[in-house]
Amino acid sequence: RCGFLRRPGLHVVHIASEMAPLAKVGGLADVVVSLAKAHQAAGTLAEIILPKYDCIRYADVAELRQLVQLEVPWGGSTIKTVVWAGIAEGLPVYFVEPYSRERFFWRGRFYGEVDDAERFLFFARAALEFLVWEEETQGKQPDALHIHDWQSAAVAPLLKEQYRARGLTRPGVVLTIHNIAFQGWLTPNYLDLMGLPRAGAYTPERLLDDTRPGFAAAQPDINLLKGGIVYADAVTTVSPTYAREVFAPEFGMGLQGVLGRHAGKFRGILNGIDPDMWDPATDAALPAHYTAADTAGKAVCKAALLAELGLPAKPNTPLIAVVSRLTEQKGLPLILHGLRVAQQAGAQFCVLGSAPESAVQQGFERWAAELAGGTAGRLVLRYDEALAHRIYAGADAILIPSFFEPCGLTQLIALRYGTIPVCRQTGGLADTVRDVAHSGAPEHERNGFTFAGKSEADVETVLRRAIDAYRDAGEWWHGQLVPRAMRQDWSWSRSAQDYLQLYRHLKQG
Ligand code: ADP
Structure with a gap:
């Protein structure tokens, strides 16, 4: 000393x-x-x-x-x-x-x-x-x-x-x-x-x-x-x-x-x-590793995650994740609506989160029980660091419809793992995520799907845009968008x- x-x-x-x-x-x-x-x-x-x-x-x-x-x-x-x-x-x-x-x-x-x-x-x-x-x-x-x-x-x-x-x-x-x-x-x-x-x-x-x-x-x-x-x-x-x-x-x-x-x-x-704690090239929690130059391991991570969650692998179907404290701040009604939209649109979803309020936690637990055994999605209602890593790697997109978000780390971690943020434009989300269709931003900055409002219709529109893009422009998503997101530097x-x-x-x- x-x-x-x-x-x-x-x-x-x-x-x-x-x-x-x-x-x-x-x-x-x-x-x-x-x-x-x-x-x-x-x-x-x-x-x-x-x-x-x-x-x-x-x-x-x-x-x-x-x-x-x-x-x-x-x-x-x-x-x-x-x-x-x-x-x-x-x-x-x-x-x-x-x-x-x-x-x-x-x-x-x-x-x-x-x-x-x-x-x-x-x-x-x-x-x-x-x-x-x-x-x-x-x-x-x-x-x-x-x-x-x-x-x-x-x-x-x-x-x-x-x-x-x-x-x-x-x-x-x-x-x-x-x-x-x-x-x-x-x-x-x-x-x-x-x-x-x-x-x-x-x-x-x-x-x-x-x-x-x-x-x-x-x-x-x-x-x-x-x-x-x-x-x-x-x-x-x-x-x-x-x-x-x-x-x-x-x-x-x-x-x-x-x-x-x-x-x-x-x-x-x-x-x-x-950047060391969150690195898909070395992350010990992952079944396979990958980089922006070679993203093949991401598909392996996705298959393993689906298997772990007990969900079937479906071709050309995006897996949309939420990793979040389940509180009002995080846009709870929009999370719920968004996941239902994903379900209706034939996408799959997984949630890792826990609610400090027991009534909210119980509501999610009831829904988790309804989903169990089905093919649409899974809710994992606990804190689990290792599973968080596997979700960041295995998911295709992450939904973050926060009503306010001082910075938000989940979108930064997700980007590093090539998982595309779908988020509200507020606080740090607005500073870090540019819509793929943002004509005023240079292409290398466009890394997600964003929306400004607070209504169910707003989250529905943005999610459908993301799901359609994944389905209709898979080559662009996997070949351009994912590596572009991974190359961005969100370290200190x-x-x-x-x-x-x-x-x-x-x-x-
Ligand atoms: P906040 O600080 O408001 O909760 P941030 O996005 O700034 O939101 O940070 C959240 C952090 O907590 C991230 O590292 C995220 O991966 C982690 N996290 C949130 N919920 C869980 C969970 N249920 N299990 C594991 N990690 C979680």
Whole structure:
């Protein structure tokens, strides 16, 4: 570790609630790891602080060891917290394990607990205590703290209001908003647990959520994501289009005014994917490999996937996939309608997804039972990383009709596997997918089928266009469109540089 101290260049610490594949709920997990890896490859020291969830497979963490035991201040007392160190995905990772009465991270799952806001508020505070310990014992301080979504947003106000005075004078803070729909609400008494003075922090300019008119006084009105936006030195979101969209109430979800006031430090930087983790030429989950120059293996992957799902192989029939959390955001009614259209049109489909809402999950389970044994499609209603890889490789198209999509990784992964996105033009989808018929875009950029509206008719039209193209122009689809999609570069090559510039700017500022 001493070697790190002498290492020139930047030092960035990600404080995050997810990292792939150890603790993954959605795209945030992929982004934290792939961005940190891209920076590490460029000579930056990139580390990650993560909660020590009980539901992580620690066998996948190398050199895991207890590093230090801290007493983290909490509500007039302290909570014993052990910080573990290890290596995951080649990156130094620190795991924060509180021995709290509430068993904060021993819940058998990452999110969805009634006290989520409190759990992650504690995490933010413990992460900063750990950084103070590192500074005091090793003189080690990062240049930048990169925090992600509401779960670690509290780091920004805590750093500025408290931990600067505790010696963390060096780091600037970058907050990345992966999804503005989740904001982290708490009642004002949590300011005391945070150790923040009410007079300073409980104002509409700071953490008080004044954006929800009629919000009863007894309900939570501390907004952690808002606090992160106000106090961070730079705020990013994950695509240029979403960075514009969030100023509209429909997308900003109450925070459009705050973002407007802080627009000068806010910008969109497009996410990338990890080209090693997602590579059809080497992917260990696949039955065959392929490249843009030789796509023959893709047909083998498709045949194997159909067999795995128990679907018959039909000539000249596209397999349309959905890989998604099954939530309103993802355009649930349009997913359902789209799949029915695919069925009527004689295409096949497969869904890999799970719904956090049990009523939605049960609805899908009923439909899965109806489909079982038939030839139209399959629904696999669980989280399954390896199957996701096989679907990206084996499917012909992927349906993404999201109502909003900050960036979206599934279209980027699908493109790398030569699976053609059929998607709504919103957020990052609009920045990455060009319709094959888009006359204003150069041909090498045209990589999918897009639509703008929100109606069933809109998704029907676009899907029928895609299915017809597959059937009537198979040579073009397989011979031109698939290799073209695969050749596009959606790695971090550009965006990692943008983040480095941001960190450097903070260092100077
Ligand atoms: P979000 O973060 O909103 O869920 P993204 O498109 O940014 O959406 O990222 C989703 C990530 O989660 C992708 O890596 C996708 O492959 C993965 N994913 C989603 N659902 C599942 C599932 N049921 N099983 C495996 N991976 C999934």
